[in-house]
Amino acid sequence: MIPDDFTEGGFRSGFIAVVGRPNVGKSTLMNRLVGDKVSITSPRAQTTRSPVRGVRNGDGYQAVFVDTPGSQKPRDTLRGRMQEQVVESLSEADVILLVLDAADLIGSGVGSGDRYVARLVSATDTPVIACLNKADLLEKQEDALPLVDEVMGLGEWRETFLVSASRGLNAEPLMRAVAGMLPEGPRYFPDDLKTDYPESLILAEYVREKALSALREEVPHAIAVEIEEVERGEGRTVVYAIIHVERTSQRMIVLGKNGRTIKQIGSEARRDVERLLGTSIYLDLKVKVSPGWRSDRGFLERLGL
Incomplete structure (x- = not known):
């Protein structure tokens, strides 16, 4: 006890x-x-x-x-x-x-x-x-x-x-x-820190979470998200992100008819991103075909995987 x-x-x-x-x-x-x-x-x-x-x-x-x-x-x-x-x-x-x-x-x-x-x-x-x-x-x-x-x-x-x-x-x-x-030990992180995960990776994960929710079948396992750049301005932050997929057919699914799916992903992710960054944000999402990314160790390391 x-x-x-x-x-x-x-x-x-x-x-x-x-x-x-x-x-x-x-x-x-x-x-x-x-x-x-x-x-x-x-x-x-x-x-x-x-x-x-x-x-x-x-x-x-x-x-x-x-x-x-x-x-x-x-x-x-x-x-x-x-x-x-x-x-x-x-x-x-x-x-x-x-x-x-x-x-x-x-x-x-x-x-x-x-x-x-x-x-x-x-x-x-x-x-x-x-x-x-x-x-x-x-x-x-x-x-x-x-x-x-x-x-x-x-x-x-x-x-x-x-x-x-x-x-x-x-x-x-x-x-x-x-x-x-727990053993006796030091305080590893400041009291107000909830995670040491880099901001760019947290942002990428928020986008991927919403993509997982919006997509079906094999597509969720074939996507990766990369944050290209975060531009901070007065009152608004612009986040540029790429959703990587492995095949052209998957790109069309992520985009959705008339861009509906990608808009849904962006809209839902924006709420979490705004909560994290504490500012109004514009989320610029692109979808790119990157064949075989799951077997590319250099690519995985770039994504922090």
């Missing part, structure tokens, strides 16, 4: 890797624990492509959460790099949150994807908290008990929590448990 007063002995700080297979709600859970939107969310797999750090400052502690890409078998350079980043984040973590989809486990139980991630996590010497997310979607709460037992059998976890990242169920008890496992 983690006591409420866990600050005895000095200031605590550390890095918490949030890991799990794709689409289990890692980004939503990190945003909930940080208390702000620092990582984009989407019901589509592969939403998080590179580690995003979010900072939570509390009484006597600083917790730095690292939202990692969904752990899966690499099929191209992009997915290979994503998996490398998961392993790197695990090796640098002081605490690990292993996130599973409780609603998805009903009926089918723990699958090969979750077992693969559990083995990765178990191979470390880092304390682990297992989080069964989306508990609010369970039709009967008594269904949770066998799920908890099954997940506890996957490894030697310090704690196991039933949570709902979207509704905040058990978020604060989970946060207390995380803080209680």
